[in-house]
Amino acid sequence: MLEGLLVGLSTAFSISNILMVVGGCLIGTFIGMLPGLGPMSIIAIMIPVAIGIGDPSAALILLAGVYYGAIFGGSTSSILINAPGVASTVATSFDGYPLARQGKAGKALTVAAVSSFSGGTIGAILLLIFAPMLASVALLFHSAEYFALMVVGLSAIAAFAGSGQVFKALLMTILGLMMATVGEGALFPMARFTGGIMDLQSGFGFITLAMAMFALPEAIYLVLDPKRSQQEDGSSTGEIKELRITREEARAIIPVIGRQSVQGFLIGVLPGAGATIASFLGYAVERNIAPKEEQEQFGKGSVKGLAAPETANNAACTGSFVPLLTLGIPGSGTTAILLGALIALNVSPGPRLMIDNPDIFWAVIISMYLGNLVLLILNLPLIPYIAKILAVPRNYLIPFILFFTLMGAYIGQNNATELLILVGFGVIATILRFADYPLAPLLIGFILGRMLEDNFARAMQLYDGPGFLWERPMTASLLVLACLLIFLPAYRARRARLRAEGVADAD
Amino acid sequence: MALDRWIALIFFLICGLYGYTAYFVMDVGLPPFMRNNPIWPSTFPKVLAILGMICSLVILFGFEKDEREPEAMDINYRRLTDYNLGQAILLITLMVLYAFSLRPVGFVASTMLFLIMGAATLGERRFFILIPVAAIAAGGVWYLVQEVLGIFLRPWPMAFGG
Numbered sequence: 001m002l003e004g005l006l007v008g009l010s011t012a013f014s015i016s017n018i019l020m021v022v023g024g025c026l027i028g029t030f031i032g033m034l035p036g037l038g039p040m041s042i043i044a045i046m047i048p049v050a051i052g053i054g055d056p057s058a059a060l061i062l063l064a065g066v067y068y069g070a071i072f073g074g075s076t077s078s079i080l081i082n083a084p085g086v087a088s089t090v091a092t093s094f095d096g097y098p099l100a101r102q103g104k105a106g107k108a109l110t111v112a113a114v115s116s117f118s119g120g121t122i123g124a125i126l127l128l129i130f131a132p133m134l135a136s137v138a139l140l141f142h143s144a145e146y147f148a149l150m151v152v153g154l155s156a157i158a159a160f161a162g163s164g165q166v167f168k169a170l171l172m173t174i175l176g177l178m179m180a181t182v183g184e185g186a187l188f189p190m191a192r193f194t195g196g197i198m199d200l201q202s203g204f205g206f207i208t209l210a211m212a213m214f215a216l217p218e219a220i221y222l223v224l225d226p227k228r229s230q231q232e233d234g235s236s237t238g239e240i241k242e243l244r245i246t247r248e249e250a251r252a253i254i255p256v257i258g259r260q261s262v263q264g265f266l267i268g269v270l271p272g273a274g275a276t277i278a279s280f281l282g283y284a285v286e287r288n289i290a291p292k293e294e295q296e297q298f299g300k301g302s303v304k305g306l307a308a309p310e311t312a313n314n315a316a317c318t319g320s321f322v323p324l325l326t327l328g329i330p331g332s333g334t335t336a337i338l339l340g341a342l343i344a345l346n347v348s349p350g351p352r353l354m355i356d357n358p359d360i361f362w363a364v365i366i367s368m369y370l371g372n373l374v375l376l377i378l379n380l381p382l383i384p385y386i387a388k389i390l391a392v393p394r395n396y397l398i399p400f401i402l403f404f405t406l407m408g409a410y411i412g413q414n415n416a417t418e419l420l421i422l423v424g425f426g427v428i429a430t431i432l433r434f435a436d437y438p439l440a441p442l443l444i445g446f447i448l449g450r451m452l453e454d455n456f457a458r459a460m461q462l463y464d465g466p467g468f469l470w471e472r473p474m475t476a477s478l479l480v481l482a483c484l485l486i487f488l489p490a491y492r493a494r495r496a497r498l499r500a501e502g503v504a505d506a507d
Numbered sequence: 508m509a510l511d512r513w514i515a516l517i518f519f520l521i522c523g524l525y526g527y528t529a530y531f532v533m534d535v536g537l538p539p540f541m542r543n544n545p546i547w548p549s550t551f552p553k554v555l556a557i558l559g560m561i562c563s564l565v566i567l568f569g570f571e572k573d574e575r576e577p578e579a580m581d582i583n584y585r586r587l588t589d590y591n592l593g594q595a596i597l598l599i600t601l602m603v604l605y606a607f608s609l610r611p612v613g614f615v616a617s618t619m620l621f622l623i624m625g626a627a628t629l630g631e632r633r634f635f636i637l638i639p640v641a642a643i644a645a646g647g648v649w650y651l652v653q654e655v656l657g658i659f660l661r662p663w664p665m666a667f668g669g
Binding site: 167168170171174175177178185187188190192193220223224225226393395396398400402403406407410414416419420426427431435436437453460461463464465490 | 509510511513514515518521522525528533536544545546548550551552555556558559562563565566570571582584587590591592594595598599602603605606607609610618621622625626629630631637640644648652659660661
């Protein structure tokens with residue numbers, strides 16, 4: 001482990017890779033501030049660039065930098081103009097925006113930067129400790145277990161989708177899996193479900209799908225509803241003053257940061273939970289355990305209420321790298337895109353990654369510390385200027401978002417059919433968003449689909465039938481867990497409803 | 508019937524079509540040596556089709572109760588005409604036109620046109636700013652992609668052989 005750490009240190013501290021981190025953080029922060037471009041879209045846009053670099057560790061370091069930068073950038077726009085560009089920063093705006101309205105925007109941004117930094121750094125330390133452990137457990141896994149584990153991951157994603165959404169998320173996952181079966185697979189020497197269309201021979205492009213699921217619907221939403229990119233009363237947020245945190249405030253947020261780093265990290269490790277849930281849960285937990293008089297401050301500009309989701313979402317981002325790097329399972333849409341990028345770079349994430357490519361594995365972890373440090377150094381002095389980018393007029397912003405979306409799918413392929421597929425799926429994805437269907441599960445299903453089927457097929461061949469499903473204890477228990485994950489939320493919601501009805505009757 | 512259930516119905520039909528292909532069409536062309544395998548190319552799709560149909564039926568019949576409050580940020584599709592629907596449709600059309608023009612017109616010219624017309628659709632009228640911005644963006648991206656990253660991107664119209 002120490003040897004690997006040293007290899008990683010030397011890789012991460014090379015001049016070009018430090019530049020990658022700095023560049024990634026800068027790009028991520030600036031694009032992340034634009035409402036509508038979350039980490040998922042930004043990483044998708046950056047993938048052709050990253051693949052163009054060729055060196056997998058440099059590419060992954062760049063993308064990790066972009067990821068952190070984007071998360072922080074998203075917080076900036078939710079604090080300054082109450083426009084959370086990303087779901088995971090919605091909780092940030094609960095207390096960040098009131099603080100900005102009180103003329104404490106500078107302080108709010110500083111609290112956000114410091115808590116992001118602490119969350120990310122503590123998360124990276126936890127990753128350093130736990131990733132090898134998880135990886136050694138993962139080595140015990142065979143095709144059958146991998147298949148089961150992916151089923152668990154996919155059901156967890158559906159189960160965490162929220163009440164009333166479980167089956168929608170499940171359906172989207174299955175559709176993603178179906179889309180993954182289009183084209184030629186590795187195991188069968190025939191093309192499937194292409195309908196005779198030559199362009200589908202190699203299947204759907206994953207960048208195309210990623211753009212169509214996220215960037216395009218968000219851009220269409222921005223066009224449809226101009227208020228999304230504006231402040232409610234149209235006024236400016238005023239001067240940014242009062243950058244410093246007082247000693248009392250520091251004392252108040254330190255325990256919050258400590259708790260939320262660990263909690264956020266653990267939630268991030270779970271496949272499917274991710275930064276959004278971590279930030280909401282962090283906010284909720286801190287509000288519940290705060291003393292009564294502080295509880296009332298939440299939502300009106302509490303420093304604690306701002307620090308909690310910020311710490312948690314950054315720690316969760318780091319945590320989500322654990323299943324990605326050690327098991328090859330992406331825990332969120334963003335890490336799913338990263339997984340796709342890894343595969344495109346000829347790196348197969350999984351338990352062997354640490355052994356076969358220690359430089360990649362450790363360099364990414366080291367670059368997370370660097371990324372967090374760079375973010376803090378960059379952002380503190382830049383805070384007053386950062387806000388300026390939000391003033392890019394909407395008339396310019398939207399065509400450029402659309403242009404970059406299309407470019408992501410076009411660069412390197414020179415295939416205009418891909419763009420038509422993108423626009424078509426983008427329109428479908430927008431309609432699905434109208435109807436409240438979650439889109440991330442579809443993409444995760446699509447990306448995992450090939451691996452899921454390959455492992456399933458391999459296990460079927462080894463056991464000459466579906467016997468492995470119940471003959472291997474670990475496979476069976478994982479599959480039972482998957483079923484529990486899907487049906488438990490429905491059962492609990494039902495019980496809660498029945499109990500609520502019972503109380504009403506008693507009254 | 509709400510939009511999400513219409514969509515569930517459509518997905519049910521898609522799953523049905525997919526399942527029909529998996530169950531009745533795909534196996535016809537299967538080479539004889541593969542027939543003894545425990546797994547066929549159609550095995551996994553068969554399972555998926557069944558699962559997909561079950562899920563879409565659950566949504567279609569509303570077995571799962573949705574108790575969340577609608578979010579303020581969300582767009583209400585029932586009042587779609589209250590939003591800038593025309594602009595959105597125009598922009599989508601522009602994207603399709605852009606896809607068709609990339610090859611014959613070349614990257615630089617079609618990108619400039621796309622950016623200018625896109626901004627104009629949204630109401631931008633200060634062309635003396637817009638045109639230089641679009642030109643710099645199109646040229647800059649082409650330079651970055653072709654010269655810095657070394658990915659081929661046809662810059663000029665096909666007739667010029669670019």
